[in-house]
Amino acid sequence: MEKPLDKLFDKFLQGQDIFKDRTALRATYVPESLPYRDDQMNKIGSILGPALRGAPPSNILCYGKTGTGKTVVARYVLDLLVKKAKESRLTPPLTALINCRIVGTNYRVLRQLCDAINATMPDGSDVPFTGLPTDEIRSIFKKELDSEQNIMVVVLDEVDYLVKRDVSQGNDILYGLTRMNSELDRSRISIIGISNDLTFKEMLDPRVLSTLGEEEVIFAPYNAVELRGILQQRVEIAFNKDAIADEGVINLVGALAAQEHGDARRALDLLRTAGELAERKGHVKVSQEHVRDAQKVIERDTITEAVKTLPMQSKAVLFAVYALADKGQNDIVTGECFNVYSDIAKTLSLDILTQRRVSDLISELDMLGLINTTVISKGRYGRTKKIKLAVSKKQIGTILDDDIRLSKAAKDILR
DNA sequence: CCTCCACCGGAACGTGAGGAGT
DNA sequence: ACTCCTCACGTTCCGGTGGAGG
Numbered sequence A: 001m002e003k004p005l006d007k008l009f010d011k012f013l014q015g016q017d018i019f020k021d022r023t024a025l026r027a028t029y030v031p032e033s034l035p036y037r038d039d040q041m042n043k044i045g046s047i048l049g050p051a052l053r054g055a056p057p058s059n060i061l062c063y064g065k066t067g068t069g070k071t072v073v074a075r076y077v078l079d080l081l082v083k084k085a086k087e088s089r090l091t092p093p094l095t096a097l098i099n100c101r102i103v104g105t106n107y108r109v110l111r112q113l114c115d116a117i118n119a120t121m122p123d124g125s126d127v128p129f130t131g132l133p134t135d136e137i138r139s140i141f142k143k144e145l146d147s148e149q150n151i152m153v154v155v156l157d158e159v160d161y162l163v164k165r166d167v168s169q170g171n172d173i174l175y176g177l178t179r180m181n182s183e184l185d186r187s188r189i190s191i192i193g194i195s196n197d198l199t200f201k202e203m204l205d206p207r208v209l210s211t212l213g214e215e216e217v218i219f220a221p222y223n224a225v226e227l228r229g230i231l232q233q234r235v236e237i238a239f240n241k242d243a244i245a246d247e248g249v250i251n252l253v254g255a256l257a258a259q260e261h262g263d264a265r266r267a268l269d270l271l272r273t274a275g276e277l278a279e280r281k282g283h284v285k286v287s288q289e290h291v292r293d294a295q296k297v298i299e300r301d302t303i304t305e306a307v308k309t310l311p312m313q314s315k316a317v318l319f320a321v322y323a324l325a326d327k328g329q330n331d332i333v334t335g336e337c338f339n340v341y342s343d344i345a346k347t348l349s350l351d352i353l354t355q356r357r358v359s360d361l362i363s364e365l366d367m368l369g370l371i372n373t374t375v376i377s378k379g380r381y382g383r384t385k386k387i388k389l390a391v392s393k394k395q396i397g398t399i400l401d402d403d404i405r406l407s408k409a410a411k412d413i414l415r
Numbered sequence B: 001c002c003t004c005c006a007c008c009g010g011a012a013c014g015t016g017a018g019g020a021g022t
Numbered sequence C: 001a002c003t004c005c006t007c008a009c010g011t012t013c014c015g016g017t018g019g020a021g022g
Helices: A004-013 A039-053 A070-087 A108-116 A133-147 A159-165 A168-182 A198-202 A204-214 A224-238 A247-257 A265-281 A288-308 A312-326 A334-347 A355-368 A393-402 A403-414
Strands: A060-062 A094-099 A151-157 A188-195 A215-219 A371-377 A383-389
Touching: A039 A060, A039 A151, A039 A215, A060 A070, A060 A198, A070 A094, A070 A188, A094 A108, A094 A215, A108 A168, A108 A215, A108 A312, A133 A168, A151 A159, A159 A168, A159 A188, A159 A198, A159 A383, A168 A188, A168 A204, A188 A247, A188 A383, A198 A247, A224 A247, A224 A265, A247 A265, A247 A288, A265 A288, A288 A383, A288 A393, A312 A393, A334 A355, A355 A371, A355 A383, A383 A393, A393 A403
Parallel strands: A060 A188, A060 A215, A094 A151, A151 A188
Antiparallel strands: A371 A383
């Protein structure tokens, strides 16, 4: 008698795996060479170079859209710098890579920095997640760093989030970091800021900008040809020979990603998902069909994920927009949205938030890309935000229906 | 040209959870 | 037990504003 799983596992045993090393397709993977980014690498390298002789490098700001290789270049150059220093028996610079989207507050940034240099509390215990005054953690960090003559290179990935979340606080954090050099005796810090947002500079305090933006490096999006080159490089590491059906597969992935402003991360994601789809279906080769399916899967997953992880109040607001759109309303404005939201919140026995707050939630949904909003003026009839769903009604509908509380409320609200 | 609507969005403040030190 | 932190999430208050209609 044949067990159903036998066949499946046999396939894996036969070694007809599609992937050789799928980590090569992940965003965190740093390949041995980075094609098309020589200019940027040289520039960053020449700025950081003095660190090898113990001189403090200038601060750098890197700009470029997502998936243009900013982070990977920074990683690559830093790794190489440390390696070179070790080879020549010099003290390697200390490094820290902080993602400001995740580590978004002054305290947490400082804590990460402490972690990176193994700074500890006076009694030797680890620095706590919370509880200390920020000043204190700051001085702990300074003391530890200054205990020897150190050069520290701090990479602040996605710095724009720091400032966007709270302009004055974000500026404080950056100002505090740039000013720290004048408070240190022996050591020096230099900062590499990485931003997706080109307008980010405008939000910066001039004092911060002048020190932080001493040097600037621009990362242009990859074009379709370059994307193909990158894919080619990774395919050889990630996939087994002949696992890709034909040239067209890579061309297609490159073309699709090029449409998305040349996002290489996206391209690699697409390729990996396509490979996984093929693998799961038991196919031996990745075809263009798989790539197309992968694109749908990725899009659906990101939206579903975004909606599911939304706080209840935001879901209620999103649901209000959905309900209005479902009724065939074209011009949804904040006022209406708030009214419908109030009803929903009531049926769900949620607290009813103020319109001011709901307005903020709407802006958040906009930033997440779930809705689109534009501020319009209707003259005599006021000024408001026009709201549109940014994703298909059907999709939002099915996701919201999955939420038991919401789907119950839906029956009451939708007519 | 002026008015005035219906909001926008900044600022300051309050609350309560989560945690540390004493 | 009590004080002192940070921080997410909300509220209150309010000055600001693009443009249809008088």
